[in-house]
Amino acid sequence: xxxxxxxxxxxxxxxxxxxxxxxxxxxxxxxxxxxxxxxxxxxxxxxxxxxxxxxxxxxxxxxxxxxxxxxxxxxxxxxxxxxxxxxxxxxxxxxxxxxxxxxxxxxxxxxxxxxxxxxxxxxxxxxxxxxxxxxxxxxxxxxxxxxxxxxxxxxxxxxxxxxxxxxxxxxxxxxxxxxxxxxxxxxxxxxxxxxxxxxxxxxxxxxxxxxxxxxxxxxxxxxxxxxxxxxxxxxxxxxxxxxxxxxxxxxxxxxxxxxxxxxxxxxxxxxxxxxxxxxxxxxxxxxxxxxxxxxxxxxxxxxxxxxxxxxxxxxxxxxxxxxxxxxxxxxxxxxxxxxxxxxxxxxxxxxxxxxxxxxxxxxxxxxxxxxxxxxxxxxxxxxxxxxxxxxxxxxxxxxxxxxxxxxxxxxxxxxxxxxxxxxxxxxxxxxxxxxx
Numbered sequence: 143x144x145x146x147x148x149x150x151x152x153x154x155x156x157x158x159x160x161x162x163x164x165x166x167x168x169x170x171x172x173x174x175x176x177x178x179x180x181x182x183x184x185x186x187x188x189x190x191x192x193x194x195x196x197x198x199x200x201x202x203x204x205x206x207x208x209x210x211x212x213x214x215x216x217x218x219x220x221x222x223x224x225x226x227x228x229x230x231x232x233x234x235x236x237x238x239x240x241x242x243x244x245x246x247x248x249x250x251x252x253x254x255x256x257x258x259x260x261x262x263x264x265x266x267x268x269x270x271x272x273x274x275x276x277x278x279x280x281x282x283x284x285x286x287x288x289x290x291x292x293x294x295x296x297x298x299x300x301x302x303x304x305x306x307x308x309x310x311x312x313x314x315x316x317x318x319x320x321x322x323x324x325x326x327x328x329x330x331x332x333x334x335x336x337x338x339x340x341x342x343x344x345x346x347x348x349x350x351x352x353x354x355x356x357x358x359x360x361x362x363x364x365x366x367x368x369x370x371x372x373x374x375x376x377x378x379x380x381x382x383x384x385x386x387x388x389x390x391x392x393x394x395x396x397x398x399x400x401x402x403x404x405x406x407x408x409x410x411x412x413x414x415x416x417x418x419x420x421x422x423x424x425x426x427x428x429x430x431x432x433x434x435x436x437x438x439x440x441x442x443x444x445x446x447x448x449x450x451x452x453x454x455x456x457x458x459x460x461x462x463x464x465x466x467x468x469x470x471x472x473x474x475x476x477x478x479x480x481x482x483x484x485x486x487x488x489x490x491x492x493x494x495x496x497x498x499x500x501x502x503x504x505x506x507x508x509x510x511x512x513x514x515x516x517x518x519x520x521x522x523x524x525x526x527x528x529x530x531x532x533x534x535x536x537x538x539x540x541x542x543x544x545x546x547x548x549x550x551x552x553x554x555x556x557x558x559x560x561x562x563x564x565x566x567x568x569x570x571x572x573x574x575x576x577x578x
Contacts, residue, residue: 207471210235216563216577218495219245221488226285231477232278233470236439239269240279241492242466242559243437244286245566247359247381248499250433254414254514255561255573257527262516263554264414265561268436270462272445272469279385279439285489287383289496290359301356311351319346366390366404370417373432378512379504381435391440391448401452405461408436412464431511442469463547466555495566517561522575530556 212220212234223238230237250266271279322343329336361369361382373380384390390408410417411434420426449456456462507513519527531553534542542549560578567577 216567222492225486225488229480230278230281231473232282233473235468235470236271236279237282239271239468240282240286243269243435245562246435248496249562249565250435251379251504251512252514253517253565255557256516256518257557264433265558266433266435267558268412268465270465270467271439272442273439274441276474283383289493293500294357297357301354304354308351308354315351366407370407370429374427374429378432383437385439391444401455405455405459409461457547460547463551518572520572520574523573523578526575526578
């Protein structure tokens with residue numbers, strides 16, 4: 143409690159009443175019940191224990207960092223993470239988050255995961271690393287997004303002839319349309335009936351050339367609103383990667399007036415739901431079937447300030463609960479110079495696998511929306527998942543009560559991770575118990 147009060151900038155003071163016989167775990171309310179004759183003056187006369195003398199148990203717990211479960215990762219991912227860690231000396235949790243974010247964006251348009259017949263959803267993940275600047279997240283991200291950047295460049299080159307053809311078709315279409323508009327504007331009896339001209343215009347409008355979509359997956363400096371439009375207009379699968387996380391936690395788009403709308407946008411994208419955007423002065427649209435991965439680094443004061451500014455909407459809306467969060471110990475000061483390796487066998491194998499996945503055709507329905515293939519849990523994996531789900535659920539009113547928003551999303555994230563492990567490892571069929 144003391145730590146919570148400090149977080150929200152409240153001063154803290156307690157009264158030392160060891161001489162009173164209170165029930166185990168009793169507080170001032172219990173004291174009032176037992177000693178109703180105690181006056182306000184008597185209470186205030188008891189010596190105070192101020193912030194300086196409060197125990198630091200919570201602070202010590204916050205700074206106790208558990209080892210990252212690197213052995214839980216499939217070998218193809220784990221080996222690449224260790225290889226990058228040996229050279230960069232960055233925190234292992236940060237490196238693993240970058241690697242898994244890359245896997246997520248490669249596979250999110252390919253596969254969804256089904257916990258049962260009705261509980262289905264995306265395989266994409268949100269990551270948040272709480273760390274100071276200088277922990278080398280940008281460097282680490284470059285290693286694991288190499289295949290994504292290569293894929294984007296290759297797609298731009300491949301699309302150049304198609305884009306040129308589109309631009310020519312659009313110029314011809316525009317010329318025809320302008321001609322029809324002039325005929326309608328300056329209509330005379332010598333021309334065809336105006337109804338015929340209007341019919342031609344409507345037909346031409348329906349035949350307007352459609353700009354080819356060229357994959358753009360990587361986003362950095364973009365607001366949630368602009369991001370949703372890009373996913374609608376340009377490419378329906380993407381990843382937001384930022385080493386400073388101002389995109390979410392410090393942008394103008396996260397001011398008090400718009401925070402609810404933008405948090406809802408990101409929540410819907412994590413859920414894989416339909417997002418309807420209505421605008422007065424610009425194009426309104428519906429974003430259907432889009433998939434998004436998020437990988438952010440942010441400093442702890444920024445997170446705390448964001449939560450305070452948002453009026454706790456970040457917790458109340460389940461926004462932060464959707465993230466896989468790590469706060470690793472800093473490695474700064476413990477990173478002696480290491481000669482760059484001549485080759486990167488495990489990282490190269492990782493990026494080769496990424497390219498194979500990225501170059502696979504995206505499953506789409508007849509309307510042109512993403513429709514990832516549904517991956518099921520095997521019987522054994524389902525039993526493990528149900529056991530984990532029930533174990534967490536049974537503690538939501540007990541040990542996990544204070545973090546029940548986070549705990550309630552854990553089972554979903556378990557299934558998503560297992561699906562990514564399964565597909566990145568190149569396996570077919572239902573998700574195995576090993577990967578779950």
